[in-house]
Amino acid sequence: MSDTVHLQAPLPTGSVGKLANGWFGMIALVATEGALFAYLLFSYFYFDVQYGRSWLPDPLPAFRLSGPNTAILVVSSLTMVWAERAARRGANGRAALGIALSFVLGLVFVGIQLMEWKDKTFNYASSSYGSLYFLITGFHMAHVVAGLLVLAALLAWTLLGYFDARRHAPVSIGALYWHFVDVVWLCVFFSLYVTPHLR
Amino acid sequence: MWESKPGLRGFLSSVDHKEIGIRYLVTAFGFLIVGGVEALIMRVQLARPNQALLTPEQYDQLFSMHGITMIFLYALPVLSGFSNYLFPLVLGARDMAFPRLNAYSYWIYLASGIFMYASLVMGLAPNDGWFSYVPYALKAYNPGPNLDFYALGMVFYGISTTVGSVNFVVTFLRMRAPGMSINRVPILTWGTLTASVGNLFAVPSVSLAFLMMWTDRQFGTHFFTQDSGGQPLLWQHLFWMFAHPWVYVVVLPAMGLVSDALPFFCRRPLVGYTVVVLATVTTMVLGFGVWLHHMFATGLPFIALSFFSAASFVITIPSAVAVFAWIATIWTGRPVITTAFLFFAGFIAMFVVGGVSGVMTAAVPVDRQLTDTYFVVAHIHYVLIGINLFAVMGALYVWLPKMTGRLLSERLGRWNFWTVLIGFNLGFFPMHILGLMGMPRRVYTYEADLGWGTLNLVTSAGSFLLAIGILLLLVNIAMSLSNGVPAGDNPWDAPTLEWATPSPPPPYNFPVVPMVASRHPLWEERLGETEAGHSELLRGPLLADGKEALATSGLDAQPEAILKMPEDSYAPFVVTLAMSVGFTGLLLHEWWVAGAGGLGVLAGALVWLWPEASLGQKAEREA
Amino acid sequence: MPLRPRTRWTMDRIALAAPAVVLPRHALAAGLADAPMNYVVTHGLQGRAVTPLLWGLGAISVAVVVIISLLVVVGTLRRRAPRMHLPSDGQMPVERPEGGLSWIAIGVGVSTVVLLGMMGWTATTMARIARPPTQPALTIDIRAQQWWWAVRYESGDPTRILDTANEIHIPVGKPVEFKLESRDVIHSFWVPALGGKTDVIPGQTNMAWLQAERPGVYRGQCAEYCGQQHGHMGLVIVAEPPDQFEAWMANQLASAKTADNGPVRAGQDDFVQRCGICHAVRGTLAHGVLGPDLTHLMSRGSIAAATLPNRVAYLSGWIANPQTIKPGARMPTLDISGPELARIRGFLETLK
């Protein structure tokens, strides 16, 4: 650890990019939300271990809708990366476009997920599997919706011209959240859709 | 500009960490008294065999609310109060990283406490103990709204803990005075950091569990019901995966307070700063791996039992590090015996009593006898009162003068300490023996021929003595507020930054941002800790261009940015109100009320997060 | 301005000595003798391994507490600052003497060794009690419910399956296996003099075993909070020499002797009509399963899940008004007239 303090003036002023406290706050939030999903998946595997194959529904969860939907969410993350890059360069037009794309892809995800829910032969009250399936995907859905609200706000703020190459911390922070929603989906997808087919 | 507005407007909108810290302390003490009075009523009922002062249902609600109050509404919030007040001061900062979030976490704490207590007022309080095992907590066996209050209240309360923890973590990482590298911060901030990180990982578990319980109760899901494939034991796993880490969450900051303040009175730095920090962190990490020791009698496989038993033994080693560090500090120092010192010395002894009873319950075969008896009740109170309440009382003697500018009476302090120590041991030591004599916990009465009468009477008497002791503390505080001796900046000649400002500190804490070159800025000359230069308390960045604070880097605290701090705001209060409306709607099944609350929260959050040019969150337009 | 205490040292000293006097040392010795639920004196085989461990860990614990407390007290008094003198204006000396770290090293080192010993002892004890030493002589199904215990003796021979409640007879000197199931919420099966607890959890069957080494009447109790009458969910294990146990078994297997007429018959009819929905008495038309089987009620020492002694006055009181004795109990307070009560009681008294 260095001992002397270097006070090199001038320091950047205000919430600048990844120096903003909000950035660190979002990391902490993502950590605790990640833990939430870890406990959800723990519950899932707890049942799985207790009951084995007989616990899973028949037929096993299919990839017909969930597969493409996963791809859609991954792409929406990529568009968000692109938007955030643009925001960092102060290219507000491209940033807005990227955010809008992510937003639309997120909406599509929600729509397909609703279809998937409707297709199910069980509901949240028919068995512990049903309860847990809808709780986990429901929790994720709630996060997607929250993410969409964040994206909507970012889009509006970008279009209002609030951000420039220095002031774009909200975009970076919102993007982090959106990526988190995406990564969590991959975990959920793997647990609920892939692992049943692996044995 | 750092001051709050006067009157009610200021009260509702203030984001000053000192104000919020004091509110936390006052509220937590309020809950301590309420929970304590509940306990005293139980003690009257239990004083003799076969008493009928309370009906079983009343007794069940009392012990449940007592546990809930003490664990959730007193033990952590009281420490959050100290941390809130002290964090920016000991770190040489002007405020917490997120001042508005800070206010918000307080309001949610208060609102969720009121929410849960509304049930008691209606005689419909939770009645399944603080860990509310299913299926007794499910609708089939517990049809009233009692557990809905608890379930929703805990989800609500979890929000407060979570945002509070985020705030502490970011403050610790970002808001330290320049030069206060990570090996120079006071231990209490390590304790709070560790506990906060622990919270971030533990609280989701209990919020989730309570949400599942609520949907099982209200919507017929099958997480815990034994029919349709639910698992009663899943509840216990989720609950204890949270609750065991939590018991360390409610002591690590308190241990930090002692690690910092004991050296004031031993006239020497703490022995083994680094190992104590490591022990703090290790305790928390290991704390995530012992939850099964609350489930030794549930019929788990041998191998799981052995593993968690061993882990519970191992977790005592970091505690031993802390205990011997304190003892070494006393032995190699020159103790000045103040009331605060007495409380800290008592704290060490009580900690060990509670700790070793924990070790006894960690031994599976022995625990199969001890569990769910008064032996465990004794363990709980020795650790919680011993490590939490004793530390808190000592810390009040140390830091209340900083908050109010007035010292507490030492003479009354002695009476306070000895009454508490004697009352506490008289009240709770016999519980060990009651446990060995087979008295189960959570019984509303007992038969005379079981031989538990005498010790229960002793215990009840001790409880009242303890209550009187606590009353003396309150009297002492009241007297100090009305005509206490002025404290001056640094009544204990202590080494850390909070003592470099006036008592009480001005709203902006430090007129210039201090620059730190050692662990003990106010002692460094005398200790010769100046190899890295001298701390500068009066000549540093002024940051007077509006409400500004300095952000520094995470490890070695090099200045990185100048932060613009938010002004007072009603948003936290308003969002809390909307949330309370929402949760009340959920409780009453008035979905449109819940929806309205939700919309209110969204609207409030949008206003709150709207980028502000004054905070540098958005670009300033060229005029 | 300097802060000077007016407190005198003697006060601290006297108070320090107080706990030693107050510590209920003789209460321990005296109290344990007449506390039937204690488990520091054991009468079961499991206790042979567990009780020494309990005493051993207890002794180590007391030693640790005494040592640490002494260290704190002696350390405090040894080098305390000559007077309590704190400068609000001036400064007191501070120093950084060396040698503190070795305290931690030695203390933690010794603690670790002791802890490892405790761990090893615990593990071997666990292994010793994991299974009964010989094949269990008897398997008993326990069905726990709010707030009593249904007991069924298993047998390959259907005529030797026995239903009873709350009072369990076992032969001395032989391991007995218990299959624990719950009909509603979680309970815990516990007879302290014979062994530790095993939870009874709905949806899962837990196993426990006990072996009494001496004949006796051992009190047990539900140990997991299960609702309002958790405190009155007692049970009793009666350990008897094998021949006595067999005699008991033979008597229990028989149906109740019923009368064809007279007051006992009238009481029986009243019983069947008023109580038969919940209770069973083999040999009569009462077949209820919601409450305890009462076929040989009079052979039991207590009623209401070991809450009341089984004496006529208590029995009448219980039948007339269970809700004042066990508020919340599942047995309702029926509107039974005085003569009716007398007849029912008269019938019950014949159930030997």
Ligand code: HEA
């Ligand atoms: C402040 C909170 C707190 C703390 C710090 C602890 C600390 C410990 N606890 Fe405790 N515990 C609770 C709060 C706490 N506990 C609560 C609330 C419950 C009950 C919940 C309920 O059922 O309602 C509980 C229950 C509980 C159980 C379950 C009992 C049961 O229900 O059957 C167990 C079992 O292993 C246990 C173990 C331990 C251990 C091993 C420690 C260790 O961390 C202690 C370590 C410290 C020391 C040992 C002292 C210092 C060490 C030395 C001086 C070294 C020398 C020592 C030796 C050689 C032994 N605790």
Ligand code: HEA
């Ligand atoms: C921080 C935690 C904490 C604290 C401080 C306390 C404090 C006390 N507790 Fe509690 N207790 C728990 C945590 C705590 N407890 C928990 C978690 C449980 C388990 C619950 C469960 O099973 O679910 C429990 C359970 C518990 C039981 C077991 C109930 C049962 O199993 O049936 C008992 C019984 O005696 C008890 C007693 C007491 C007493 C007498 C105090 C005293 O120390 C209280 C003293 C304080 C005051 C009295 C307030 C201040 C006094 C005044 C301001 C004076 C004015 C008032 C008067 C003089 C009337 N507690």
Ligand code: CUA
């Ligand atoms: Cu059954 Cu407690």
Ligand SMILES: [Cu+2]
């Ligand atoms: Cu624990």
